[in-house]
Amino acid sequence: MSTAGEVRSYRDTFLPYWHPVAYAHELREGPLAARLLETELVLWRTASGVAATQRYCAHRGADLSAGTVTPQGLRCAFHGWTYAQSGSCVRIPSQPQTPVPERARVNSYLAAQRHGLIWVCLSPEPAAPLPEWPELADSATVATVPLPRLDWETSAGRMVEIVLDVAHLSFVHEGTFGNPEQPEVPAYDVEKRSDGLRAQIVYPALAPAVGSAPPRVDRTTLTYEVTFPFTARLTFKPTLFYPHTVYAVASPWSEEKMQCFYFASYHPRIRNFAELFVKSESAILEQDRRVAEGQRPRAHPLDFSGEVPVKADRLPIEYRRALAALRLGRPPDAPAWD
Structure with a gap:
């Protein structure tokens, strides 16, 4: 760096x-x-x-x-x-x-x-306000469901990076919603903000099989919104279904261990959503945990000198650059280092 x-x-x-x-x-x-x-x-x-x-x-x-x-x-x-x-x-x-x-x-x-x-x-003067998620204030039109806390042997930044990583979906999540037949990640833009990042991507997710019918491809719009340092909000908009939003808030126990508070908001008209979410998302996150805990170093890297990033990694790359800027005492939307 x-x-x-x-x-x-x-x-x-x-x-x-x-x-x-x-x-x-x-x-x-x-x-x-x-x-x-x-x-x-x-x-x-x-x-x-x-x-x-x-x-x-x-x-x-x-x-x-x-x-x-x-x-x-x-x-x-x-x-x-x-x-x-x-x-x-x-x-x-x-x-x-x-x-x-x-x-x-x-x-x-x-x-x-x-x-x-x-x-x-832990400081008497917070560096930033609490995240603003106004949609959660209306309990009449939005229901929520939490997962049990996730205790992972990895850094909070590593956990958020895997949430933001589009290219891993077709491989790590094969058998849940990943589509191994369509792994290509099209070019996408990342909006840099003073307090976070935003990106939108369309992913050809595999909808679950129903009865004897095979899984079908659903071109799902994924909207990623990051609030620094360790919060990701991910909205799923399937083609023919109500959207739902997942909130992943990683909390650092130390530089190499974290717990994550992971929950979803959804339209109350979606029947059995809470039960299905807990079951399916627990399986998806277990797939992620095995990968994240196997990465080295466990601490979130400050640069890419030991890695070979590609364009498909743009969102997690911009996220890591922002956290590196914070470690250097610079604004997270400062010009990127090489």
């Missing part, structure tokens, strides 16, 4: 962005453990929203995710120390008449609930 810039650490680069750490339905009355960028977190609900702090008590290192949510805050199960949303300890039961020491606190972080997810930003 020809550049004079200094590469920032992975954690420092992506720390100021919002990342999902749990589905909203997972966070109930009690606290919930989570992890983000090598930081152990505990989440809990407050009267005003969602709180996120470091997971371990400042007193003796007990796991706060085993504690209890009270009106005062999160109470540690070991000695009852109670923490407010700000991270400050507000109660030490063993010495109620003594002022709480200033050092009796845990780190707190920004947290929010949106799009059915719990998001956390």
Whole structure:
């Protein structure tokens, strides 16, 4: 990679962005453990929203995710120390008449609930707002269905790249929807935005066989929309069917491991969509996982010096260029490096 810039650490680069750490339905009355960028977190609900702090008590290192949510805050199960949303300890039961020491606190972080997810930003100043998906706000015309969380031994960027990769569909997804007889990828444009990318491609997907009839080719329009750093929204528009949209939001545990929150929105008139989606998409993603976890390095590469990209790879190439720009402290839509 020809550049004079200094590469920032992975954690420092992506720390100021919002990342999902749990589905909203997972966070109930009690606290919930989570992890983000090598930081152990505990989440809990407050009267005003969602709180996120470091997971371990400042007193003796007990796991706060085993504690209890009270009106005062999160109470540690070991000695009852109670923490407010700000991270400050507000109660030490063993010495109620003594002022709480200033050092009796845990780190707190920004947290929010949106799009059915719990998001956390580890920086006090987010580098970008949460993704805007206005279609999800209308529950009367759009239904959603999530998959179980995906825990993959690969980087968040690698996971997003495989979602954006058109050329692999005919090979990796043979037997699900891939069409091995038509692997050619026609030329397509990629729109670069300050916060992401957009591309539209028509793919000759194989519709499932029905009864004794063989699978039929359905020229499906695929619209890819990326929000940096690790979110892909992919809309499928079959020729003779309602469209549906898939949301893949990868959350980095570390530079080489991630979890992904993967769900779909669809028209409520599509019968049995949720059941079929979970079954078919789980099979498709298992095909992707085997490939992604086998790639080396597991960390997302910053350049292409060890690879031979072609024009069909344009969308994942532009995505990698954008993340490389972020690692260099440059705008993601900056002119590409060689």
